[in-house]
């Protein structure tokens with residue numbers, strides 16, 4: 001029996017570039033390059049490892065995003081995923097997390113799945129809640145924020161390292177999993193992988209295909225509203241001294257002046 | 262006055278500071294009603310009352326400890342139904358954010374995570390958020406349903422405001438999916454005796470420049486002289502020099518202390534994402550060009566193996 005894995009990957013602005021908000025207070029995508037969210041590379045990696053252990057598995061990578069988001073799918077395909085689904089629709093512009101979870105859940109159901117794997121958080125919105133929302137919508141167990149994950153037969157197991165404790169978790173498939181950056185280094189695509197990715201199928205879906213009304217998503221359908229976005233004023237230049245034997249004492253003097261000592 | 266439901270983070274009845282911050286913020290938009298779950302839930306009442314809770318709803322059942330997240334969502338929903346609050350506030354811990362999101366979906370409401378401030382507005386509470394590694398400050402609202410908002414630790418100074426804090430047992434019926442994810446075992450983290458990283462007033466962090474697990478003693482000694490928490494960069498954590506639970510940054514903890522001291526840390530964007538909002542920032546780095554120096558109030562260009570121990574000695578001397 002084949003294990004159907006769907007990996008959710010997000011196309012995000014490069015964090016090392018200058019990220020801005022556009023006039024409508026959504027993400028300005030024109031000013032900065034996009035890429036596959038680095039934290040979703042860990043999700044793709046774990047999918048590949050789980051598939052490698054299974055008798056027969058198929059990995060679909062799924063993204064909701066604009067035209068360019070295909071780049072994120074290509075990267076995941078070049079790492080070794082089998083096929084891709086791209087949900088793209090002009091009406092999706094400005095969708096919040098509740099709306100995004102609706103679109104992803106419908107696309108996952110349409111694709112068919114035994115296991116959904118997501119990253120721990122996107123590197124732009126960084127909410128870290130989408131996997132839990134998917135589990136709620138799909139009505140399946142959430143096994144989230146795992147630093148270690150394995151699938152055996154119909155069961156997924158994993159370790160969740162929380163603030164106060166480390167937990168061993170277990171659930172039956174189908175389930176939604178999310179993995180952290182502690183789950184294991186993600187592989188680099190090989191040249192062969194990059195060439196093969198060009199031939200792998202990328203299916204495009206729009207809102208109509210998913211039977212979602214335009215007013216359920218987008219800025220208009222959003223359940224949250226951003227009223228203003230202001231660039232944080234640059235910090236005023238601090239004092240910088242070179243250590244010539246008294247650096248620690250000078251620092252202590254500064255800290256005492258600020259009443260920290 | 263409208264009631265505001267506050268989800269309580271506690272360990273066996275000891276209320277954690279972020280919850281007291283939530284109560285302080287909740288009073289700006291209404292009357293706080295607190296919900297405490299699990300072992301020791303009722304023991305939280307005194308601390309919650311002292312900080313403004315008019316009512317404390319409690320529930321305990323094995324489900325809260327034996328299964329992940331969903332039983333707590335069921336309880337929060339039961340509290341929501343009982344109170345009909347004007348807003349629901351939770352701390353921005355990984356687990357509480359997941360609870361918040363699932364509740365928001367169930368009650369047909371929008372959600373805002375990681376707020377750093379909250380005030381009453383004409384059309385509901387207005388949340389301040391930091392975006393893009395704290396390079397932007399945004400103001401947002403929930404425009405549909407009852408606002409569900411999670412708030413980062415250290416966002417507001419705790420103010421006491423005694424209230425009745427009447428304890429009431431909450432009846433929770435668990436949903437079909439509550440037992441979906443079993444917690445097979447739980448290994449509590451050993452306490453270091455140092456303050457909690459996200460709650461500490463001072464954080465002392467070390468990075469790749471610390472060059473070895475054995476050298477982290479230098480960082481710890483400085484931290485202990487200041488009564489601070491210890492943090493680490495991902496490079497130091499990945500090298501196995503310090504536990505992941507102490508990582509500061511995008512995929513670690515986000516901290517906002519009064520004072521942040523970075524030693525041997527270059528200041529990559531992902532590290533800055535977790536500490537940029539610290540009130541005072543100090544760095545020790547031997548590279549004068551390190552990006553961390555763009556953020557500092559005071560920086561020392563020098564070898565941390567000289568500067569940090571000297572600083573520690575000086576702190577001890579001054580404190581007598």
Ligand SMILES: Cc1cc2nc3c(=O)[nH]c(=O)nc-3n(C[C@H](O)[C@H](O)[C@H](O)COP(=O)(O)OP(=O)(O)OC[C@H]3O[C@@H](n4cnc5c(N)ncnc54)[C@H](O)[C@@H]3O)c2cc1C
Pocket residue numbers: 008009010011027037039040043062063064065095096097098100104117118119120121122123124125126127128129130131224371372373374392393401
């Ligand atoms: C700065 C900023 C702040 C925001 N704040 C809010 C807010 O407070 N409330 C709100 O409702 N919305 C908010 N949004 C919008 C929200 O980020 C998007 O709707 C988003 O797609 C889902 O949230 P996230 O990116 O934070 O995902 P997270 O919950 O952090 O993502 C976790 C995982 O879900 C998967 N995933 C997320 N998005 C996609 C996607 N589009 N396609 C495929 N997989 C995906 C990935 O595997 C990812 O690793 C914000 C956006 C930005 C840029």
Ligand SMILES: Cc1cc2nc3c(=O)[nH]c(=O)nc-3n(C[C@H](O)[C@H](O)[C@H](O)COP(=O)(O)OP(=O)(O)OC[C@H]3O[C@@H](n4cnc5c(N)ncnc54)[C@H](O)[C@@H]3O)c2cc1C
Pocket residue numbers: 038039123181467468469470471493494495496497508509510511512513514524525526527528529530531532535545546547548551563564565566
């Ligand atoms: C998706 C993603 C998420 C990430 N999340 C995080 C995160 O949460 N937290 C995080 O920290 N990083 C994170 N990173 C990694 C981040 O990009 C950097 O690689 C990391 O922060 C570097 O750590 P560092 O500053 O300790 O090391 P380096 O960048 O190597 O810097 C070491 C510094 O120490 C200085 N130094 C060396 N020796 C001495 C000495 N004797 N005395 C004084 N100074 C000395 C050097 O001059 C240098 O500036 C993430 C990366 C990615 C891609």
